[in-house]
Amino acid sequence: MQTTDIIGAIAATLTTLSFMPQVLHTLRTKDVSGISLGMYSVFTLGVSLWLVYGIMLGELPIIVANAITVALASTILWMKLRYR
Numbered sequence: 001m002q003t004t005d006i007i008g009a010i011a012a013t014l015t016t017l018s019f020m021p022q023v024l025h026t027l028r029t030k031d032v033s034g035i036s037l038g039m040y041s042v043f044t045l046g047v048s049l050w051l052v053y054g055i056m057l058g059e060l061p062i063i064v065a066n067a068i069t070v071a072l073a074s075t076i077l078w079m080k081l082r083y084r
Contacts, residue, residue, distance in 0.1 A: 005061065012065030019072040032080045040080060044073040 001009075026032060047069045054062030 008061045040077045
C-alpha cells in the first residue's frame with residue numbers, strides 16, 4: 001500500500017468516525033434541537049455526490065468512506081425530520 005493510500009484511509013476513517021458520537025447521542029436522546037436541517041441536508045447531498053464521484057473513479061477508499069458517512073448523516077437527517 002502506498003503512503004498516499006494510507007493517508008487517505010486514515011483520513012477517511014477519522015472523518016467517518018467523527019459522526020458516530022452525534023448519531024449515538026441523537027439515537028439515545030432523540031434531541032435534535034441543536035441540529036441544523038439545512039446543514040445536514042446540504043451535507044448529505046454533498047457526501048452523496050462524493051460517493052458517486054468515488055464510484056465513477058472506482059476508488060474504494062472514497063466509496064467506502066462516503067457510503068458510511070451518507071448512512072450516518074442520513075440517519076441524523078431522518079431523526080431531525082422525525083423528531084423536530
